[in-house]
Amino acid sequence: MAERTQSGGCLCGAVRYHTSARLRDVVACHCSQCQKTHGNFAAYTAVETADLMFDEERGLAWFASSDKAARGFCRECGASLFWHPSFASYTAVAAGTLDQPTGLRLVRHIFTADKPDWYEIGDGLEQVAQSQYGNS
């Protein structure tokens, strides 16, 4: 089977990335940090950091959102793109920044204990109150 390259980027194009590695299916994170940085819950796929290649990164900046993770964003258009834990070898990629089609599926909700009061989760997928790593 031929390798498929998946690409993506921010709103303005100052961050463009691609990978030929298989992306994880999408997890929706309802934690308070994702709410603040994305404006609502976040949907993330993930890939091994070594397999994430940049075609354009002049806009890419990182915010240390905790002592164990940093969030990558575009300093030109403000897009939230990445979540990178210091304790693991992968980078979470905001699924909305992927070019279509993705071939991915939403499979799980995490940090549902932090979910705000203005929406309900009604899709029948697995819900995890926290996650194995903690809010970061």
Ligand SMILES: [Zn+2]
């Ligand atoms: Zn941008």
